[in-house]
Amino acid sequence: MTRAERFERDLPDLLADLVSPAPPEDLADALSAMASVRQRPAWTFPLRWLPGRLEISIAPRMSWRLVGLLAIVAIVLAAMVIGALLAGSRRQLPPPFGPAANGLLIYDADGDIFTADPVTGATHRIVSGPDIDTRPIWSRDGTRFVFERTRADARPMGQLIVAGARGDHLVVASTEPLLHLRTYGFSPDGRSVIATATVGFTESIVVAPSDGSGPTRVLDLGGNVVIRGDLDPGPAYRPPDGDEILFMAQRSDDSPGIYAVDLSTGDVRTIVRPRDPIYLFDPTWSPDGDRVAYGSFRSSDNCTARIHLIDADGSHDRRVDLRTDTQCDGLGHVWSNDGSRLVYSRSRSRLGDLNWAVVPVDGSSSGVEIPCPLGYTSCWSRWEWAPNDSMLVGVIAGGRVVPSFADRGALTPEADLMVDPRTGVATPIPWTTTTGLSWQRTAP
Amino acid sequence: MLAAEAFPRVTGVAQLILRDPELARDAVQETLIRAWRDLRSLRDPSRFDAWLHRTAVRTCLNVARRRRHRPIEVELSPLDAPGVPDHSTRIADREVVDAALRRLTPEGRAVIVLHFYLGLSLPETAAALGVPVGTAKSRLHRSLATMRVAISVDDGPGHAPLTGGHVA
Numbered sequence: 079m080t081r082a083e084r085f086e087r088d089l090p091d092l093l094a095d096l097v098s099p100a101p102p103e104d105l106a107d108a109l110s111a112m113a114s115v116r117q118r119p120a121w122t123f124p125l126r127w128l129p130g131r132l133e134i135s136i137a138p139r140m141s142w143r144l145v146g147l148l149a150i151v152a153i154v155l156a157a158m159v160i161g162a163l164l165a166g167s168r169r170q171l172p173p174p175f176g177p178a179a180n181g182l183l184i185y186d187a188d189g190d191i192f193t194a195d196p197v198t199g200a201t202h203r204i205v206s207g208p209d210i211d212t213r214p215i216w217s218r219d220g221t222r223f224v225f226e227r228t229r230a231d232a233r234p235m236g237q238l239i240v241a242g243a244r245g246d247h248l249v250v251a252s253t254e255p256l257l258h259l260r261t262y263g264f265s266p267d268g269r270s271v272i273a274t275a276t277v278g279f280t281e282s283i284v285v286a287p288s289d290g291s292g293p294t295r296v297l298d299l300g301g302n303v304v305i306r307g308d309l310d311p312g313p314a315y316r317p318p319d320g321d322e323i324l325f326m327a328q329r330s331d332d333s334p335g336i337y338a339v340d341l342s343t344g345d346v347r348t349i350v351r352p353r354d355p356i357y358l359f360d361p362t363w364s365p366d367g368d369r370v371a372y373g374s375f376r377s378s379d380n381c382t383a384r385i386h387l388i389d390a391d392g393s394h395d396r397r398v399d400l401r402t403d404t405q406c407d408g409l410g411h412v413w414s415n416d417g418s419r420l421v422y423s424r425s426r427s428r429l430g431d432l433n434w435a436v437v438p439v440d441g442s443s444s445g446v447e448i449p450c451p452l453g454y455t456s457c458w459s460r461w462e463w464a465p466n467d468s469m470l471v472g473v474i475a476g477g478r479v480v481p482s483f484a485d486r487g488a489l490t491p492e493a494d495l496m497v498d499p500r501t502g503v504a505t506p507i508p509w510t511t512t513t514g515l516s517w518q519r520t521a522p
Numbered sequence: 523m524l525a526a527e528a529f530p531r532v533t534g535v536a537q538l539i540l541r542d543p544e545l546a547r548d549a550v551q552e553t554l555i556r557a558w559r560d561l562r563s564l565r566d567p568s569r570f571d572a573w574l575h576r577t578a579v580r581t582c583l584n585v586a587r588r589r590r591h592r593p594i595e596v597e598l599s600p601l602d603a604p605g606v607p608d609h610s611t612r613i614a615d616r617e618v619v620d621a622a623l624r625r626l627t628p629e630g631r632a633v634i635v636l637h638f639y640l641g642l643s644l645p646e647t648a649a650a651l652g653v654p655v656g657t658a659k660s661r662l663h664r665s666l667a668t669m670r671v672a673i674s675v676d677d678g679p680g681h682a683p684l685t686g687g688h689v690a
Binding site: 108 | 526529562639666
């Protein structure tokens, strides 16, 4: 018998020989430690109260590496779920320019601010009170709106008020009352509000933080510059970054030209030079910021207004409307959100005989004519595109040509319309506004 | 009373598996405390021994894993153990077994201890280790083979005395 065989036979005894008797004090120490520990109640052991005898099959034990891998996978999955939940709970915002989903319409009536659901027609008064609140305009992300507030005994001094989408959290953005507030709107990031108002004795561009945190300041455009005409409320900031402001101004004795001021450097550049006796009006940025649409007319003529398109660097000036039988076009033009079309008023014969047209800017057609509703001798409207460009909404001012948006505040509107821009079919809307509509942009 | 009766067996299991007197003392104390704390989980009093052995083995393996990287000390036992007929041969065998045991992992020593020292059957050994019977069987076979190799090496003329080592 080899030693190994003998060893295996004697292994139990050999193992017993290796064991040294433990000293009695070790037992005493163990008993002392046991005395300090409470026994777990029987009910805390599932096998004690589960009926019957459980035969537990023993599963192969997983390696720690596998356990770790599974733990990492579980953590990643949990992070993805939490991220999805957080993203779902956080409201998505639309881009500041380009098409977006349709939200609520906002308008003023009787000195208060209302919202209207364009689908159901339901309206809600969201800002009210003794003051006169007018001309609400949504921010580019649709989370807030700005409006003008005047006191009946303090006109024409007004203040710019910024409110949350539900008419809550009202903030006075302009730190002091402004004289003759004309057009205004939000910056693309919503941090500031820009407006034209009379400061001293001249028309000026003023900028105010939208949260009311700072003073209202006058935009420095250099000497001998007087603002003429309105800023584009939709908006005057150049898309997509808002680094320039588009405006019309008059220097010295020239007629007005179209300019842009760089907000970071203060440099003013010319986009369309003054062309006396041609009068320029309503410059607007295209939604991509690459082009400017503007109108021009000869002041000595009855109606020779024409709409033009020019590249943002001041080159490649061209007419938009291809029709040769019109005397007048381009009044009150507004870009579609995708930048492919313009809606404006045009006349075939004489001033005062206006219809509407939706015209592609690429010159592919003369566009869709929207006839003036029966009973109106002349139609003018400041149109508002639906954020997804599917509809147009406008307020008709009949019987009088209004060359600028702000002047319409003095008119009494006679009808509000919703128009399909592809067919020109118009439908009356069931609410009546005072000075116009703004359509809320929401996330697609 | 139960603790006093179980104390020598649990001590033996701990010493054989851990091969370190300090670790063995810790494991014994931890085993008895666990057994006392969880005593009411035992539904069948006749299975107390098997239950205690399982608790002891698992505690020893946990202690070994916690101290895996710590060098161990070898406490030389008194050589004049009582009741040993052939004194010199017995001492030599003890050293050989000790050396062979040290070549095993704690898990390998546990299966040897359960089967040969406590006399458990293979299914009982597997249950005490919490592994399938097949795993216990192969682990026992592998451990015995390792020990046989160790003993064959030491079967030659003379062998060096053990003075220390590390847990495998």
